[in-house]
Amino acid sequence: MEASNLSKILYIDLSNKRYWIEDRSELFKEWLGGVGVGIKLLQEECPKNIDPLSPESPIIFCIGYFNGIYPLASKTIALFKSPLTKNLGESHAGGRCGVAMRMAGYGGIVIKGSSEKPIYLVISNEGVKFRDASALWGMNSSSTVGRIIREREAGAGIRAIMRIGKAGEKMIPYACVNTETFRHFGRLGLGAIFGSKKLKAIEIFGRNSFKIFNPKDYRSIYDEIYNAVIKSGAMKKYHDIGTSMNVLPLNNTSSLPCKNLQFSKFEGAEELSGENLAEKFLGRRAACAHCPVSCIHIAALRIPYENEPYFYKTKMIAYDYEPIYSLGCMLGIKNPEGFLKLLDIVDELGLDAMSTGVILAWATECMEKGIIGIKDTNGLELKWGDYENYIKAVKKIVDMENEFYEALANGVEYASSIYGGKEFALAYGGNEMPGYHCGIATHIGFAVGMRHSHLDNAGYDIDQKINAEKKIVSIEEIAKMIFEEESWRQILSSLVVCFFSRKVYTPEVISRAFSAIGINITPSDLKEKGKAILKEKYKFKIREGFSFDNIRIPKRVTETPTPQGILKEDDIKKGIIEYKRLIEVEN
Numbered sequence: 001m002e003a004s005n006l007s008k009i010l011y012i013d014l015s016n017k018r019y020w021i022e023d024r025s026e027l028f029k030e031w032l033g034g035v036g037v038g039i040k041l042l043q044e045e046c047p048k049n050i051d052p053l054s055p056e057s058p059i060i061f062c063i064g065y066f067n068g069i070y071p072l073a074s075k076t077i078a079l080f081k082s083p084l085t086k087n088l089g090e091s092h093a094g095g096r097c098g099v100a101m102r103m104a105g106y107g108g109i110v111i112k113g114s115s116e117k118p119i120y121l122v123i124s125n126e127g128v129k130f131r132d133a134s135a136l137w138g139m140n141s142s143s144t145v146g147r148i149i150r151e152r153e154a155g156a157g158i159r160a161i162m163r164i165g166k167a168g169e170k171m172i173p174y175a176c177v178n179t180e181t182f183r184h185f186g187r188l189g190l191g192a193i194f195g196s197k198k199l200k201a202i203e204i205f206g207r208n209s210f211k212i213f214n215p216k217d218y219r220s221i222y223d224e225i226y227n228a229v230i231k232s233g234a235m236k237k238y239h240d241i242g243t244s245m246n247v248l249p250l251n252n253t254s255s256l257p258c259k260n261l262q263f264s265k266f267e268g269a270e271e272l273s274g275e276n277l278a279e280k281f282l283g284r285r286a287a288c289a290h291c292p293v294s295c296i297h298i299a300a301l302r303i304p305y306e307n308e309p310y311f312y313k314t315k316m317i318a319y320d321y322e323p324i325y326s327l328g329c330m331l332g333i334k335n336p337e338g339f340l341k342l343l344d345i346v347d348e349l350g351l352d353a354m355s356t357g358v359i360l361a362w363a364t365e366c367m368e369k370g371i372i373g374i375k376d377t378n379g380l381e382l383k384w385g386d387y388e389n390y391i392k393a394v395k396k397i398v399d400m401e402n403e404f405y406e407a408l409a410n411g412v413e414y415a416s417s418i419y420g421g422k423e424f425a426l427a428y429g430g431n432e433m434p435g436y437h438c439g440i441a442t443h444i445g446f447a448v449g450m451r452h453s454h455l456d457n458a459g460y461d462i463d464q465k466i467n468a469e470k471k472i473v474s475i476e477e478i479a480k481m482i483f484e485e486e487s488w489r490q491i492l493s494s495l496v497v498c499f500f501s502r503k504v505y506t507p508e509v510i511s512r513a514f515s516a517i518g519i520n521i522t523p524s525d526l527k528e529k530g531k532a533i534l535k536e537k538y539k540f541k542i543r544e545g546f547s548f549d550n551i552r553i554p555k556r557v558t559e560t561p562t563p564q565g566i567l568k569e570d571d572i573k574k575g576i577i578e579y580k581r582l583i584e585v586e587n
């Protein structure tokens, strides 16, 4: 397999401010790129049982063959050891990073070591520059950091700027990395690792070019993919309303977790629906580089100055389904303006919106049940719908104002191990639960998934189909569907294409798209490769202490009805055992 210009890996040592480039074409030939190459680099670079926040803990960014070449191949993957779960950390972001890395000439970037003083990196096809970031450290807003770097550095129009906020600086284990203002490496705490390395930001840009092996075939398959994307009804929905189009259907089928999953239906669903947000607040849409869909929805929120009548600032806030679930429905917030204000502060501080919302929902239920009181919260009453107090609570978490907020800053698994309320602490494998309660496949999927995320295997999607068709499907069949989907997603994550285009990028289309760039790989080879990559990832996960045999299933999941009724813990466990059998990794 020809590796083209993808084979260069840029290694950066922050402790000694040096970098070097290695040709690793053998890795790209065998493992494609993205998560495939990323997991091999992580196995090489991450010492067993290492503290994720220690200097030797690596950050790995990877892209794949399709980045910068085909539509919607717009993502970059990050692999690391998660400070939240103490296991495999994997996060994907759109924006411009994928194309910027390709244009800078790197298929992967490995960052190790730690700087004494805050720094930011400027990466281009000319190498790496180490810049002093002392003046940026401690800044309240991550978007201001982006603006300053844009003014100081070259690369306008073709660059990506990743940066952390205050949460990352303080190494909160669910701090995220923001890129291009409206996209994130959101889950599992990459921001905390940046913070531990005193790495405030990374700018990437480049002006490389490369030849396409067979321009005629390339044009033909490119057009086929492009036309399939723009003519697809599903893509039109992503463009019109974005992922927040999920709110009403999930609510209508009692699949929408609300108030810490005490309910699966929310009385404020209409107000927080994508339709309502678009009608009342949509300011503009944005797209990741090389994507004609443009699904990123950005609300324009006019905020009056406190003591100046007729003066307003307009905040632009990107929203989608996941934060609506976690910072809206889970907290009982019906007021869309209140939800947007809360999302804005979470974003500015650089926290993962999903973890933050789930943690606050747990804390609210603890207060409701008298497990904690206002002594613990420093006088702050946490109650459903009170977005103003939630905004205050988020700031207190980042400041780790007292022992209670410090516990919240360490995630819901940890906080519940100190204060109790474990039965309604919604986390799988230490990662706060995503926003779906559609049935048994959803929860088997969260339990076994590599990141314990809805994106790993889309168990919720399997449930939605089963529910719509009113089918009876055995647990064995469900485990198989989850396994097949998670295996196939390793290919999409190795190329690296956006999951929203998964119905367009079929094995046959991918095989032909490879052939146009001079690489021969059959649809069945691709499927086998997906399974092999998945296995490599589980090997790392098991090496770091994961076991299929002791996954905690939060009791709350089996108390609140799904469209399939009340789930049984034993059935979820059966699905986990079946999945373990399919993956065939020693445990």
Ligand code: SF4
Residues within 6 Å of the ligand: 072, 074, 094, 095, 238, 286, 287, 288, 291, 292, 293, 294, 295, 296, 498, 499, 500
């Ligand atoms: S569909 Fe949306 S998330 Fe996916 S690449 Fe396009 S703009 Fe980015």
